[in-house]
Amino acid sequence: MRLDKLLVELNIGTRSEVKALLKKGLIFVDGQKATKPETKVDENAVVISYQGKEYTYQKFSYYVMNKPKGLITATEDAHDRTVMDLFYEKCPDAPKGLAPVGRLDKDTTGLLLITNDGKLAHELLSPKKHVDKTYFVTLDGQLSAEDIAALEAGVRIGEGDLTAPATVKYEGSNTCYITIHEGKFHQVKRMFFAVGREVLELKRTSFGQLTLDEEDLPIGHINKLKCESFY
Template identity: 50%
Template sequence: MAVIMMRLDKFLVEMGAGSRSEVKKQISKGLVLVNGIVVRKPEMKIQEQEDVVMFSGKEYRYEAFVYYMLHKPAGVISATEDRKDKTVLDLIPDKKRPDIFPVGRLDKDTEGLLLLTNDGQLAHRLLSPKKHVDKTYEARISGIVTEEDIREFRTGLDIGDEKPTLPANLEILYTDPTKTESYVSIVIREGRFHQIKRMFEAVGKEVLYLKRIRMGSLVLDTKLLKGESRELTPEEVKMLINETGGEHAKENA
């Protein structure tokens, strides 16, 4: 099997140590050690899986993919960059990789679970309508949700797209007749634009608050406050990969 080699500066940039220019400056100053030996050449090739790299006193180990769970607050957009608004990437200051992105999107005013990763294969499978990965939300609705609404959600709704929505599970948690509001749980298997809001509009109601609590096997950690994040555990990653039939499941097991 051929040994894969990588430039030292490229390795450090991919591991989130800094920009290419910053990394090169630190290497030239003798602040980088490879297997205990000071290296001053950014172009030096290393075995990223084997060599031990120390940068400014911190050890860096190669990770092909990283995965973060974020408790997204309202007011933050699901994008990698924006000139006006704060993005979900701004909420992960200790991210190890500069190439992570949100898997799908939550509307600006929607809260809850958001997965961020640089694993494009997994992201594609999680978002593919063919995989039918369940996404569970809790919502506060203006109006009293009825059994008829539940049946319509289960059948599929015309929300103005070319095709009706796939069947969705709607559950009434409780209602507040004094405020004419309902608290519900919804499970969908798609990710259309403003889908849940449009589904309730189709039955004459309005979403006042929306929070995603689950995506496939991944459940929002109740210990995470709004705006907080953490890396996924190896078990969580393995479950996500396995349930979507990922070819690289064994590599991450």
């Protein structure tokens, strides 16, 4: 890869900015000063140094956010603040081109994966892969045994077929965990509405192999992951 392209991918600057940095002798490649933007480097092995900080290239990046309320799950929005607005405020050195995997409603909190690995995102969201998603739900009332049986067997939410079988772990009172592997619009809320209950609070606690640890990842915080977390 050309050195100037790599520097841009490492988010050190724009193409013109990194050329200026190279001209000034401010970029070091494996400890040696580099000045030519067209220099070819092995992006998977080279270590770039700039302003005392070392940069190494990673083709794909993975982050998890404990999404707070009030954010749209999108890369950008003309009217509302998005999860990516928050992400780049907290992680300004992260690569460009990252995006959330799947969608959490504006008033839903919890585990959200952010990556530029399109293949992984497709696999996690594909209905054929049956990737589990678990939510902690606060309701406006208690669930009966019949309600739980209906949710686990599948209910009608206005789209023809029943929802796929779910797993419900009732916590008593007005809270429960529900695990689904579909991703229909407002699905969890609509499922509970189908058994006569309204969702007051909704938090995703797991997504595939990822589990939300609120001590390690408080609301609104972001952690970087290693790709081994998924494979």
